[in-house]
Amino acid sequence: MYNLGIVTIVIIAANVIMSFKGFDDRLFFEKYKFNVGSIIRGEQIRMISSGFLHADTTHLLMNMITLYFFAGTVINQLGNFNFIIIYMASLVFGNLLSLYFHKEEYWYSAIGASGAVTGILYAAILLEPSMSLYMFFIPIPIPGYVFGIGYLLYSIYGIKNRVGNIGHDAHFGGAVGGYALTLLLMPSLFKTDLGHVGLLAIPIIILFVMYKTGKLR
Structure with missing residues (x-):
């Protein structure tokens, strides 16, 4: 299957290995999860390692299934190396935004590949905005860009x-990372699909405006 290239396999394997290690070893889990206080004290490795830990097998499965379905689009159009860049950058972007919003909450913790996976999802939608997506509770296909905008508005x-x-x-934050990196790696989208580029930027602008006006505080 074209989605299951070697890069996708390696990332899924890393998530599975790290997550199952965390399931069995609580000290390992606590050492590498995202925690605001620990990161502020200098344990920046948690910004990366937390993205390979999960709460349970359902959490892991949901993220890896989503990655599986959208990885192929990004790899096919941007290549394996750029896929890795988007995945890792989205992971970091997601954790940076989380760190920013929770910087006063030293106890705040999180785990999961969701930021990285959402970055790949948003990159795939940007590359193929008219892709059809099906939701469990909606019996008709939804255009990818509509789903992307709706998902970020819900976020x-x-x-x-x-x-x-x-x-x-x-x-x-992961979606912003996927969006920005995809445009950086394929700037031709500004010429070939400026409409969807603009539409997918709407939630990002809304979040920025809400934060600046104090409506998120």
């Missing part, structure tokens, strides 16, 4: 209202 709602035990800020 803004989740950030503002702290909905559920979910790192909405990491998801949003």
Whole structure:
């Protein structure tokens, strides 16, 4: 299957190995999870390592299935090396935004590849905005760009209202990373698909405006 290239296999394997190690070894899990206090004290490795840990097998499976379905689009159009750049940069972008929003909460912790995976998802949507996506509760296909915009608008709602035990800020930051890196690596999109580039930027602009006006604080 074209989605399951060697790079995708390696990333999935790394997530599985690290996550299962964390399931069995609580000290390992605590040492490498995202934790604001520990990162501020200098343990920056957590900015990366936390993205390969998961809460349980369901959490791991959800992220890896999403990665599997969208990795191929990014790899086919940008290549393996650029795929890795987007994946890792989105992971870091997601954790940076989370660190920024929670910088006063030294106890705040998080784990999961969601930021990196959301970056790949948003990159894939930017590359193929008209791709059809199906949701469990909607019986008709949704254009990729509509899903992407809706997902980030929901993430803004989740950030503002702290909905559920979910790192909405990491998801949003990851999407921004995927969006920015894809445009940097393929600037021709500004000429060939400026409309969708602009539409997918709307949630990013909204978050920025809400933060500047104090509506997220």
